[in-house]
Amino acid sequence: YSSVEITENLLTRIKNTDAHYNSFITVSEEQALAQAKAADARRAAGNADAWTGVPMAHKDIFCTNGVLTTCGSKMLSNFIAPYDATIVENFNNAGAVSLGKLNMDEFAMGSSNESSFYGAVKNPWDGERVPGGSSGGSAAAVAAQLVPGATASDTGGSIRQPAAFCGLTGLKPTYGRVSRWGMIAYASSLDQAGTITRTAEDSAMMLNVMAGFDAKDSTCVDREVPDYTATLNNSIAGLTIGLPKEYFRSDLSADMQQQVRNAIAEYEKMGAKVKEISLPNTHLAIPAYYIIAPAECSANLSRMDGVRFGYRCENPQDINDLYKRSRGEGFGIEVKRRIMVGAYALSAGFYDAYYKKAQQVRRLIRNDFVNAFNEVDIIMGPTTPTPAFKRGEKTADPVDMYLEDIFTIALNLAGLPGMSISCGQVNNLPVGLQLIGNYFDEGRLLNAAHQFQ
Numbered sequence: 001y002s003s004v005e006i007t008e009n010l011l012t013r014i015k016n017t018d019a020h021y022n023s024f025i026t027v028s029e030e031q032a033l034a035q036a037k038a039a040d041a042r043r044a045a046g047n048a049d050a051w052t053g054v055p056m057a058h059k060d061i062f063c064t065n066g067v068l069t070t071c072g073s074k075m076l077s078n079f080i081a082p083y084d085a086t087i088v089e090n091f092n093n094a095g096a097v098s099l100g101k102l103n104m105d106e107f108a109m110g111s112s113n114e115s116s117f118y119g120a121v122k123n124p125w126d127g128e129r130v131p132g133g134s135s136g137g138s139a140a141a142v143a144a145q146l147v148p149g150a151t152a153s154d155t156g157g158s159i160r161q162p163a164a165f166c167g168l169t170g171l172k173p174t175y176g177r178v179s180r181w182g183m184i185a186y187a188s189s190l191d192q193a194g195t196i197t198r199t200a201e202d203s204a205m206m207l208n209v210m211a212g213f214d215a216k217d218s219t220c221v222d223r224e225v226p227d228y229t230a231t232l233n234n235s236i237a238g239l240t241i242g243l244p245k246e247y248f249r250s251d252l253s254a255d256m257q258q259q260v261r262n263a264i265a266e267y268e269k270m271g272a273k274v275k276e277i278s279l280p281n282t283h284l285a286i287p288a289y290y291i292i293a294p295a296e297c298s299a300n301l302s303r304m305d306g307v308r309f310g311y312r313c314e315n316p317q318d319i320n321d322l323y324k325r326s327r328g329e330g331f332g333i334e335v336k337r338r339i340m341v342g343a344y345a346l347s348a349g350f351y352d353a354y355y356k357k358a359q360q361v362r363r364l365i366r367n368d369f370v371n372a373f374n375e376v377d378i379i380m381g382p383t384t385p386t387p388a389f390k391r392g393e394k395t396a397d398p399v400d401m402y403l404e405d406i407f408t409i410a411l412n413l414a415g416l417p418g419m420s421i422s423c424g425q426v427n428n429l430p431v432g433l434q435l436i437g438n439y440f441d442e443g444r445l446l447n448a449a450h451q452f453q
């Protein structure tokens with residue numbers, strides 16, 4: 001098939017079926033067909049390589065030149081980005097075909113993709129259930145076979161948890177491995193771009209395109225990018241796997257534990273060794289995160305003021321009225337909650353008690369992992385405490401929703417890379433196995449994931 005035929009086929013599939021999932025916010029048909037034509041021309045000229053004409057789509061948190069970029073919010077519902085995010089540019093330059101922009105929780109805040117201004121996303125495994133969040137559109141689109149792979153972002157679990165809920169492979173790289181330039185900031189010290197795909201091999205192909213230094217992001221690390229596909233078939237005999245006792249808690253259901261333990265037994269059959277470890281500060285990860293992430297978001301979202309871009313209220317009376325009503329009308333309830341918590345935590349008199357304390361806890365959490373990686377090569381456990389839950393089940397109680405990220409959030413605080421791969425089912429719903437690697441050890445994670453798959 002030509003790239004144009006493949007692209008047309010997927011565009012038709014999206015048109016005919018995405019009403020069931022609501023995974024796309026924007027389908028960029030014209031741009032996709034132009035890219036597909038260019039790919040076919042390249043192939044005809046004998047210049048095709050691995051990415052020529054490969055279809056994919058971007059989470060709507062990444063700026064795309066000339067294409068609506070909403071971040072799932074009314075606030076940016078009229079925002080046509082004037083430039084491409086670095087990773088978007090990388091995929092364009094590699095010859096990929098972008099089919100459009102994927103739904104997400106508003107400003108990436110959420111674990112269920114119920115907070116999008118563009119409506120909830122449905123899990124293709126069971127339409128009454130959530131696909132996870134905030135990259136729910138990326139996960140649903142891949143699970144529904146509308147695209148083979150999608151970009152996504154992970155601040156506290158937003159790649160790994162939706163991948164787990166939709167039976168897919170999610171990769172959150174080391175903080176600094178992938179440029180954040182053009183990725184709309186939620187919590188800048190935690191945000192990292194990554195991938196949701198069916199297989200680890202596809203993730204490795206995507207990471208090859210995304211990873212690398214970018215002078216436009218001062219936190220991006222200048223470090224050689226290996227070919228992540230080259231090590232996929234390495235043997236894992238002798239690999240030491242750490243199992244944190246805090247991740248196999250008594251309140252994790254026996255069924256979930258069983259699926260994860262079965263997967264680990266598979267690794268033992270392949271020659272890996274298993275060792276129990278402890279990450280003693282695990283219980284502090286959610287409280288520390290829910291100070292640091294809101295604090296950073298309250299600063300980052302102050303640029304959405306109705307003046308320079310984005311939503312503006314009707315007939316503002318004066319500048320204060322303009323700010324107040326544009327923000328009051330443009331942001332949804334979860335975003336407002338976090339801006340208020342964050343502004344409070346950063347205010348004079350509370351800064352030391354909350355923000356500074358949370359940063360100190362963050363260091364303890366990081367040290368737990370540094371110590372663990374002196375003893376083991378990789379850490380494994382469940383990605384989530386439960387399989388996909390029903391829409392509406394956790395919306396009444398934000399804390400209940402926040403607990404969803406208990407196993408994923410600590411990695412972001414430490415800046416470590418992590419993956420989720422599908423390892424079985426409970427009640428016909430997929431269960432995720434989380435793989436946690438040392439800094440810049442994405443190659444080993446992808447290798448271990450590929451050997452299981």
Ligand code: GLN
Binds near residue numbers: 134153157405
């Ligand atoms: N669920 C977490 C939050 O709401 C993580 C979201 C994310 O990783 N973007 O902040």
